[in-house]
Amino acid sequence: MIDLTLLKEKPEILRDAIKHRGADIDLDEIVELDKKRRALITELQDLRKERNAVSEKVGTLKRQGKETKTLMEKARSLADKIKDVEKKQKNIEAEFKERVQWLPNIPHASVPVGSGSEANQYIRGLREPPVFDFDVLPHWDICEALDVLDLKRAPKISGSRFILYKGLGALLERALINFFLDIHTKKHGYTEISPPVLNPESCLYGTGQFPKLEADMYKCSDDLYLAPTAEVPLTNIHREEIIAHKNLPICYTAYTPCFRREAGSYGKEVRGIKRVHQFNKVELVKYTTPEDGYAEFEKLLNDAEEVVRLLEFPYRIMLLCTGDMTFAAAKTYDIEVYAAGMKEWLEVASISCYEQYQARRANIRYRTPKGNTDYVYTMNGSGVATPRTFIALVENYQTKDGRIEIPEVLRPYINNTEYIE
């Protein structure tokens, strides 16, 4: 949710944001609705004030045993009028809310303006993919040969685009997850959470998946949705709260499965496990003050980057342009790892700062040192997701003779295995 006073005071800021993101939104209509709604609120308040005065008088007179009939009639007609205006106001308010929830966040000043990935900005890391001195294979070939993925039987259980890790493959995935969690909890100081991943619409609205991405969610009975990312439960932990200043920043990490329909993404990228409906991810979420927001955001990026660095993956960090960010984000970095076999850069982590956008939607505030309340900054990043780190590991650590070497840092998590062969 954007700051609604902007509609009244600085609509041009919103107009630019909408344009730069390529959103199709008629801001003038929303500004008009806002005016109408404010006028109705003012009218309502005046009416209520009058009604209260009359009611109070009725009370006084009744206690004195005096006649109140005329006044009560007046009060009743006021009450009727109030109900009338209330109804109008509620309708306008609902329409306003519906429209305003589609307004995207305002991009941070450092974000390049552009419409597609070609406008994204290289920040650091490898500029050119690494070169191998033998013919590298894509992960599906290696993993089937080594019997660590069963790509044929997974669809039998759940349909296409589901993963079945097997044997050392399953253990390798578990090793990655444990490795990530250990780094973030022990080295970076995050508190580990194991949250429920069935969440109601209100949570998804809070983090900004709703209403725009509704079609990408798996909906269960009881109006619960399978979380597409642990960002949803983690960010909603402090919903409707006022957090003490001394408790900030709050840093959470969680390993959870993630569920995404991603309808319509079939076609080109079906091979292997790059794009699937269910995957595992270690997520990082922070709540901070606005002052510390961007410093904490850079630290968050470093925390995510640390795991791909420790795994010695070929990677680069990109700053997404205005048109490439999700609509709730003010600034987003992607960490991309090169997959030697697929010969492409894979997005293994997306690190986003939402500023106060999610906090307004989920009503997450903190007490300022002066004693006021203000919205916190929320931000999150993958830390990181497994199918793609699994791909990166397999494809970059494959050997000429068809084995997979296990990186040093991971060996303690996988019975000190040196090679999958």
Next chain:
RNA sequence: GGAGAGGUGGCCGAGUGGUCGAAGGCACCCGCUUGCUAAGCGGUUUCUCGCCGAAAGGCGGGACGGGAGUUCAAAUCUCCCCCUCUCCGCCA
């Protein structure tokens, strides 16, 4: 899933349909006082929305789990929903 009890301010806890944003206590902060492993006295302290204002602030509306209703008037009465606790049932 069945039966019962309950949800009030940062916490505990009162509250007869009108003078209750809410007694009392705790906590907190600010004064004062005494001096001593601390106490006493006084005062302050909810959130939100609208309007005016450059701001400081001012004026007003609303909020006692959430929503609907009855009434001139609802924390207080009625209905629906959610959550918590106790007992029973079921169960990895």
